[in-house]
Amino acid sequence: MTLDDVKEAYEALSGKASDIIRQLALGGIALIWLFRNDTPKGPTLDKRLLSAALCISLAIFCDFLQYALGALIWFVYFRRKEKQGVRGTATFTASPWLNVPTWTLFFLKAAALLLAYGAYIIPFLMAKFAA
Numbered sequence: 001m002t003l004d005d006v007k008e009a010y011e012a013l014s015g016k017a018s019d020i021i022r023q024l025a026l027g028g029i030a031l032i033w034l035f036r037n038d039t040p041k042g043p044t045l046d047k048r049l050l051s052a053a054l055c056i057s058l059a060i061f062c063d064f065l066q067y068a069l070g071a072l073i074w075f076v077y078f079r080r081k082e083k084q085g086v087r088g089t090a091t092f093t094a095s096p097w098l099n100v101p102t103w104t105l106f107f108l109k110a111a112a113l114l115l116a117y118g119a120y121i122i123p124f125l126m127a128k129f130a131a
Helices: 003-034 049-081 096-130
Strands: 037-039 042-044
Touching: 003 049, 003 096, 049 096
Parallel strands: none
Antiparallel strands: 037 042
């Protein structure tokens, strides 16, 4: 195994994890919509589902920021290298600190979704179907 193999593995796994997080977030939104209470004054949500919605919104926002900020960071880095006269086929190393913001957002979105399901959605569903 080479270092490139390890890098390819974690990039593939983090990409798949991001896809799953997105799907779980959309599934959570669907569950929240399904279990809303329709009243004459309009729909209302159980407090647990409202908290889950907040966490899911945070996860989706972190997902967006992860990719938008990552694109911005790497574009700025590319432009800097280009202005330094580095050619497209040149080999160089980039600071690992360039990825810290995107990895931080990756872990934040995963944590927000785990919180949404672990603390709010799953206990809500267990109480709903145990009753």
